Amino acid sequence: MAGIFLSILGYSMRNVIAHRCDLSYEETERILSGIKEVVYNNVSHAPVELTKEQKTLLGKLSIEL
Secondary structure, X not given: OHHHHHHHHHHHHHHHHHHHHOOOHHHHHHHHOOOOEXXXXXXXXXXXXXXXXXXXXXXXXXXXX
């Protein structure tokens, strides 16, 4: 049941992001697909380097990583 909820939530978030940034769903998915975070056992984290497109998209959404 949780998997279904998370799938619907992810789908809805992608649609909202695409609408707010005036992008197609496919383009939004392509840009967001590279954003990941690695979490280590000692609670530190190492986010990956963001592309220019990803930084622009996150800036439009007022999200800071």
